[in-house]
Amino acid sequence: MSKTLFQYEQNNLFFDGVDLQQTDLIKNYQKPVILYRKILIEERIQWMKSWNGLHRLHFAMKANDNSEILKILLNTGCGLDVVSIGEVEKALSVGFKAADIIFSGVGKTKSEIDKAIDLEIYQINVESISELQRISDISTKKNKSVHIGLRLNPEVDAKTHPHIATALQDSKFGISMKDISSCLEIIRKNSNLIFKSISYHLGSQIMTAEPFQNALAKIKPVFLNLQTEFKSLDRLDLGGGLGIDYKNHDMTNDEIQWQNLKTVYETELTNFPAQCLIEMGRFIVARSGILITEVQYVKKTETKEIVICDVGMNNLMRPSLYQAYHHVLPLKKNNIEKTYMIVGPICESTDFFHKDFITSEIEEGDLIAICDVGAYGRSMASNYNHQPLALEFFI
Numbered sequence: 419m420s421k422t423l424f425q426y427e428q429n430n431l432f433f434d435g436v437d438l439q440q441t442d443l444i445k446n447y448q449k450p451v452i453l454y455r456k457i458l459i460e461e462r463i464q465w466m467k468s469w470n471g472l473h474r475l476h477f478a479m480k481a482n483d484n485s486e487i488l489k490i491l492l493n494t495g496c497g498l499d500v501v502s503i504g505e506v507e508k509a510l511s512v513g514f515k516a517a518d519i520i521f522s523g524v525g526k527t528k529s530e531i532d533k534a535i536d537l538e539i540y541q542i543n544v545e546s547i548s549e550l551q552r553i554s555d556i557s558t559k560k561n562k563s564v565h566i567g568l569r570l571n572p573e574v575d576a577k578t579h580p581h582i583a584t585a586l587q588d589s590k591f592g593i594s595m596k597d598i599s600s601c602l603e604i605i606r607k608n609s610n611l612i613f614k615s616i617s618y619h620l621g622s623q624i625m626t627a628e629p630f631q632n633a634l635a636k637i638k639p640v641f642l643n644l645q646t647e648f649k650s651l652d653r654l655d656l657g658g659g660l661g662i663d664y665k666n667h668d669m670t671n672d673e674i675q676w677q678n679l680k681t682v683y684e685t686e687l688t689n690f691p692a693q694c695l696i697e698m699g700r701f702i703v704a705r706s707g708i709l710i711t712e713v714q715y716v717k718k719t720e721t722k723e724i725v726i727c728d729v730g731m732n733n734l735m736r737p738s739l740y741q742a743y744h745h746v747l748p749l750k751k752n753n754i755e756k757t758y759m760i761v762g763p764i765c766e767s768t769d770f771f772h773k774d775f776i777t778s779e780i781e782e783g784d785l786i787a788i789c790d791v792g793a794y795g796r797s798m799a800s801n802y803n804h805q806p807l808a809l810e811f812f813i
């Protein structure tokens with residue numbers, strides 16, 4: 419049975435069954451807000467946990483670092499994937515333990531590594547030979563052991579936007595397969611380096627299971643081969659990257675999307691001699707949030723009608739950064755259809771959500787919802803132009 423996320427009843431927009439007109443925040447609109455539905459996050463966590471082979475789901479905190487959302491992850495027994503000590507500190511502040519945290523990222527500084535070793539972080543995912551040498555030196559100086567994962571670059575095309583593909587040949591992410599032997603030399607020389615994991619992450623917004631399957635075909639034999647020498651190697655970190663169809667709001671499609679990936683994992687990894695981890699971000703939170711904005715002006719040019727909102731790229735970077743599509747729905751619709759350019763207030767020409775968007779007629783003062791902003795929305799936002807950050811609420 420199909421389940422649509424948005425629907426109109428008597429021309430009023432409902433988000434996951436909630437009548438938005440009836441929420442106080444909308445009745446007394448003051449400034450841009452992101453409205454979240456917790457249940458949409460919990461549901462996806464349950465989908466992922468239905469894979470029996472999953473040892474632990476590590477949420478990629480960069481997708482959304484809202485404390486309440488992190489607490490949902492914490493309370494459902496998930497870990498986190500982080501990319502800075504700043505994120506580690508935020509994670510600890512909401513109640514995660516260092517033992518719940520995978521520390522990824524290409525640019526870890528000496529002080530970040532120092533701190534991660536002191537904290538006894540679950541696993542540092544190493545992204546270069548130099549970083550491994552740095553971790554080795556620091557662990558020797560401290561005479562303290564550290565759990566490491568090698569993030570390999572399997573050179574698999576994730577068939578996504580080039581700006582969010584992370585496993586292409588010249589990618590800055592991960593260690594080239596040809597450099598594994600240099601890494602092993604460093605590991606063999608230092609007993610403080612406990613080689614726990616092989617990890618990879620192909621990119622984000624990946625819409626088919628094929629790239630995940632291709633990566634496993636390359637990584638599995640490497641893992642098994644390494645395991646013959648390194649008995650400590652017992653984790654396979656499969657990264658994140660599963661996408662959603664931003665143009666379609668039938669939630670059964672999302673479930674199928676996950677089921678297809680789960681089938682790959684079940685087929686490829688049943689009885690695989692390792693604990694399997696995933697680092698999903700977008701897929702868990704993207705659907706959970708909508709951004710509500712008030713239309714300030716509708717401006718006519720020779721060829722276009724331009725809807726100017728009170729939020730822009732400062733609150734949702736994705737359209738400007740990688741031409742990402744976010745559906746827009748007026749909170750009250752009518753029967754007149756028009757085509758609009760929909761833009762924000764920021765002083766940049768790239769500050770637009772849509773160039774030609776067909777929707778019901780919009781007037782100044784109307785409220786509109788920008789859909790699917792739960793991932794890489796607020797976490798990427800800035801105060802550019804001293805515009806306010808959207809407030810976040812749960813409904």
Ligand SMILES: Cc1ncc(COP(=O)(O)O)c(C=O)c1O
Pocket residue numbers: 478480481499522523619621622623657658659660697698699700701
């Ligand atoms: C190392 C790593 N793991 C996981 C993720 C999560 O990706 P996604 O939000 O596409 O699931 C990212 C995102 O870029 C990442 O860099």
